[in-house]
Amino acid sequence: MEELYHNYKNAVFQSGDPLAEDIVLSNMRVALDRMSLAVKEPFEFSPYHEAIREPFNYYLFGQNYIRPLINFRESYVGNVSIFSEMEEHLKKGENVIFISNHQSEADPAVIALLLETTNPYISENIIYVAGDRVITDPLCKPFSMGRNLLCVYSKKHMNDVPELADMKRRANTRSLKEMALLLRGGSKIIWIAPSGGRDRPDPATNQWFPAPFDASSLDNMRRLVDHAGVVGHIYPLAILCHDIMPPPPQVEKEIGEKRLVSFHGTGISVAPEVNFQTATASCGSPEEAKATYSQALYDSVCEQYSVLQSAINGGKGLEASTSSVSLSQPLQSLD
Template structure:
């Protein structure tokens, strides 16, 4: 049975206040910490799982992963057992919930006690309803248990961060212990994916990438970007075959995913390089200089990482998420910013370590589409659905080979960016035919071979 939002208890109906508002002090702190390696934070109760270089070959060759067997398995529950001593004393308002009513009344209780801002409480309730409806739409026989388990942990982590905000460093390493935020995010997003109608394009190229990473080389994924859940979706589609990429991918992340209380716990489970998007650079004139300095620091962090080697970095040079055409309502990859592509290319070339740039396409907007327009305020509405998704990669593209006959640097820069974008669009069309066109594996082309390795 699928429950509708209108038939459920609604505790907050006031919509006159933005769901989440970030003060200037909060924004300034978003990506700035004294430590450049992600080890220091205001909340120091969590440590980081570090994969030693000596284990790289073993991790790739053995395809070992603590999560690789969970891709299509169900039920999918988020674990709540990884609390350390400090966390045991925290309020268990949500972890002790046994019913939907317990969760919703818990939100109300904490808001009335002044421990939850009303706009955050509204967002938490809305998130619960939308997530529940999406999971129930999947038809899973244990949908009720999945929703209750996953949302209890999600609400608990959101509440914990509101009480003691986590601050992201320019280079944030995924928090894997004592609480595994990566696994939490994977198990939360997994029930939203219709794996029977999801597809992976050119899977052999991901194997090629892992071999290059094993050899100490760098891999850059130039991609479109559709939802806040993109990193989790990419990992879910790869973890059965390429767990090293799934768990070690470093995402270039905008400031909104590290400042929005409803998003932060999920971001804490990803490896991030925090930057301020060009789309939001001028939102507050007083913060422009701070944002530029933060971006410069993050670029230096990226350069240091690339010099070490064996890094896989995912970046969306459009500067934000894809959005539908306002007239046709069609979704398509947003155009790339040629300067962003060129900056990434130069960082790779100057690293002193071989690096390879691959065009990557992702189609997943149905799962969690962004607002129709770019919003300045933090705290967007999370629309959530159960749907098939797609991921595809094309062969690496060499800047030198593409631009060998071009003498004008500006022309060369634009030509390289346009070729990457064209490849992403070509792959996206194949994924769209497979998923929205209902062609499935038959949508494969000579350049994009679709598969479902999780089946």
Template sequence: LSLSHCFVQNHVLMTLTFYSSAATVASSPRVPFHPLASPARRGFVSFRLTAKKLPLRSHGASSLSVRAMSELVQDKESVVAASTSFTESSNTRASELNHSRTFLDARTEEDLISGINKEKEAGRLPPNVASGMEELYWNYKNAVLSSGAPGADKTVISNMSVAFDRMLLGVEDPYTFNPYHKAVREPFDYYQFVHMYISPLIDFKNSYVGNVSIFSELEDKLRQGHNVVLISNHQSEADPAVISLLLEAQCPYIGENIKCVAGDRVITDPLCKPFSMGRNLICVYSKKHMNDDPELVDMKRKANTRSLKEMATLLRSGSQLIWIAPSGGRDRPDPSTGEWFPAPFDASSVDNMRRLVEHSGAPGHIYPMSLLCYDIMPPPPKVEKEIGEKRLVGYHGTGLSIAPEISFSDVTADCSNPNEVLSVYFKISKCINLVSPSPLCISSFMDIFAWYMAGERSIQPSSVQVGG
């Protein structure tokens, strides 16, 4: 009963925040856009082979200084001087030094495309990876150019040069993810690389953050040693970066410290791995793909057990922020209607997080959160078994919202009859099904449940619209 009732409330709250974000992104008035002003955006992307930090070009022009990075790769003496005694660090630096410069030297579109063919012919890029890279280039180019931003063409070349360079390195020297993976910040800063790559795809003028006061409250709890779990839907491979970028001006601590529960596909796909390396990850095998290969089922279950133990260890240390999507996969529209609904949650995932938080020994909190960023990197229409999905890319507004903390004890105290839980669930489901997720209809839906959402007042921060 406890699980069922709380599961229902959590899914409803998440659904509400989802529709709230969708409505606001679609219908709210535009506000002047100003470049993000947090230190991460003003400062430097550090390719930390040496102690140097090199300035970036402006956000409106080229996103990453490829030439500066090439010079750092070339600076072998500084690399040797800066090397440590750690085997992993030494191996990483060695792989960087012996790495092909094909894409780092690219200055034009022709350089990039010919570079892909060159590496494929040399046998350093498998044909399927090479074709995926070329397809990604054209999709990324079209998306960034559609933004109309000054210097967009230069941004495309510089960002894709670095992305291709990291993908090639990943094929030459495959990176292995541990059950708990810390974002790789040196010798190459993958965290900033991801931000620079995703940022040109976000229409910040038409993006929205709901209930920013709750995000601030959450950040305060983390600094006090509390654990926080965010339970939300999952829209695209860009979700973690979207969270960080939308909160960068108000709550940058969240973006840098969030730990994402990630499926195995984002740590095995050669085109996706470089972006995953820039995030803090707790790596698991999704239930949706658990039985894809019967011979690997036992291995996957054991790996998930190790990851669960890692998560428990982290929570015992306190000050942990964990994001999990209990659906186990990305949202997809109804194929018959095209309408959007958050993918159904796996009740056991919700309850596992509740138990882990309660037994961590540190104060713990669970918040329902919602994301809207499908159009930036939409998933395939159906779940695919094979690694190497087609990657579409778009330029679009995004939305992020959060609802007040869920108190399991308070929720279950109000309902002692299982039939009441079912009744509430069916009534809420009926309301959701009666309302189309369009801006014209969401307002009436939100009126019904307005008490769930802490004051949605629009203000004008440095980059995105913020509510609450």
């Protein structure tokens, strides 16, 4: 906690905000209080967890904590008009699915903060498919309590403790049933990262790029959407925010990773939905179709990620826009 405090303080001071000291003291006072409470009175997450907003507003707490880490003047949103298109689908009772890469524990807050002015409904109502680590780590739990979550055990950590593997599989089955019920109700926005974990830099080049998708996980999601009895739309979403809260270099089994934070630009981008029948029309077998569809979504995420990379880390800003990714800046950057 002491290390986290100093890292957070240094990051917020990087912003040059004249109120940086007050922001640090206010946010860290609340954060440390909630983290301590998470140890003294452990909160148990249900398979489907709805964001807690009272008597303590955990959603607002998470937004306030991450906001000072984002350099909004160097942050970008790709194809904001498509987010507005999604809102029309939701109004008609249809479902929207984001197939995304995953960069940091701050991903949900970054997505919500970059969309809070232009698309507040999406910003606040996304349901995130979350791995067990974000609901068991005491430093992470208070932030997770402020999000809508479908809680699953990641394949990467399924056998960390062999005697718990069967329990984890049963829990995942319950979560899938909850997801199916939610989709049947319609008007749901669900975010899932089919890679099963956070992106990591290439050890040789130290360059960040979206981790490969797991075709089976993605196909399971698609089948749930198709069988819901409600129209569903699947969109590829790219996010770039690793600098504000990077994960450890390697996947760790133990809970309690070191938290590094910094002040940096971030970005998200969405592309037109990818239709399964269209993308797999020439495939000869179900397995080929599964792999082809997964690759089509992954390729779109990578293309968008490259544009965000060029805009943020390449210093090109809005000029990084392409014919398929039109960048704009989040409105709060003008405040």
